Amino acid sequence: MTRHAVLKMPTVADFDASCFLSTPGTGKAIVDRRKNQIIFGQGDNADAVFFILQGRVKLTVLSEHGKEAVVGLLESGQFFGECCLNGIPVRTSTAITMEDSTIATINKATMLATLRDEPAMAEFFMAYLLARNSRIEEDLVDQLFNSSERRLARLLLILARFGERGCSRPIDIDISQETLAEMIGTTRSRVSYFMNKFRRLGFISYDAKIQVHESLLNAMSSDTNAV
Numbered sequence: 001m002t003r004h005a006v007l008k009m010p011t012v013a014d015f016d017a018s019c020f021l022s023t024p025g026t027g028k029a030i031v032d033r034r035k036n037q038i039i040f041g042q043g044d045n046a047d048a049v050f051f052i053l054q055g056r057v058k059l060t061v062l063s064e065h066g067k068e069a070v071v072g073l074l075e076s077g078q079f080f081g082e083c084c085l086n087g088i089p090v091r092t093s094t095a096i097t098m099e100d101s102t103i104a105t106i107n108k109a110t111m112l113a114t115l116r117d118e119p120a121m122a123e124f125f126m127a128y129l130l131a132r133n134s135r136i137e138e139d140l141v142d143q144l145f146n147s148s149e150r151r152l153a154r155l156l157l158i159l160a161r162f163g164e165r166g167c168s169r170p171i172d173i174d175i176s177q178e179t180l181a182e183m184i185g186t187t188r189s190r191v192s193y194f195m196n197k198f199r200r201l202g203f204i205s206y207d208a209k210i211q212v213h214e215s216l217l218n219a220m221s222s223d224t225n226a227v
Contacts, residue, residue, distance in 0.1 A: 017124035020114065021051045027110025032102050039095040039103065046084035046091050049111045052076045055101020056173055059093045070182040073098070073159070073175075079128055084108050085115075098173050143185060149194050151184040153220050156204065160212035170209045 024030045030053070033039065039050065042062055050057075052074055059072035059080065071093060074080055080095060085108065097103075106114075115122045142151050160169035181191045198204045203216035 015118040015120040017118075017121045020118075020121060021104050021106075022053055027107045029105045030102065031105060033097045033100070035097055035099050035101075037097045039097065040081065040091050042091055042094045044091045046081065046088055046108075048081060048105050048107045049079060049084065050081045050095070051079050051104040051106070053102040053104055055103070056098040057101065057103075058096050058098050058179075060096065061093050068182075070179050073173075073183070078132075079125070082111075082129075085112060098175075148184055148186040148190055149197075150220065151186075152180060152191060152194050153198070153203070153216055155180065155184055156198075156210070156212050157217055157220065160210075162212060162214075162217055168211055168213045170207075170211050172209065174209075 020028075022030070033055070039057065040046075042060075054076050056076075057074045057080060058070060059074065060068050061071050062068050072080075081091070083092065115125060142154055146154070156171070159171045159173070159175065162169055177191045177195065178188045181188045184191075195204070198216065199206065201215070201219075203213055203219060205211045205213070
């Protein structure tokens with residue numbers, strides 16, 4: 001009986017989304033940005049997608065009446081500016097670095113072609129969009145049903161990345177009480193009152209940075225009125 005040889009077709013290396021995003025190339029650039037540098041402004045042409053390799057970025061929106069609101073704080077591993085892929089021609093927000101950052105810039109045509117041709121990149125990007133959509137839904141529920149005190153507690157836990165480890169965590173960026181107030185939809189004076197209350201109860205402490213303690217998470221998880 002004759003055995004037929006099994007032919008092995010040459011394989012092409014799997015597409016690496018992380019490598020794609022962190023390597024400059026055609027239609028891509030890796031740029032170091034200084035703290036407080038504007039990446040794009042509200043009303044600018046929307047022709048590229050951005051990915052944070054290192055650092056943090058703040059998104060703000062300016063109303064017709066000149067009132068500014070913080071609508072997002074982004075960190076490494078997150079995209080922004082992706083609305084251009086949906087045909088939106090101009091930026092609807094302003095993006096500013098909160099610390100020295102390294103940002104990948106992928107022009108619209110390159111991003112669309114990569115999503116079309118590379119399933120691994122499409123899967124990576126879709127996972128990000130689904131996670132962000134869940135976060136937006138949680139934020140909406142938070143705004144609709146929780147008090148401003150609980151909204152502040154939740155925001156502090158998110159900023160401290162408390163879900164990554166079950167221990168005390170510092171908030172590793174400089175963030176003002178005014179910015180916290182804008183993000184949870186209340187006044188600076190209310191934020192100041194709640195922060196003092198949280199410190200008195202041992203939920204947070206101040207050193208060089210705000211330190212968030214596990215007791216705040218426990219209070220949020222309980223049915224008590226502590227928060």
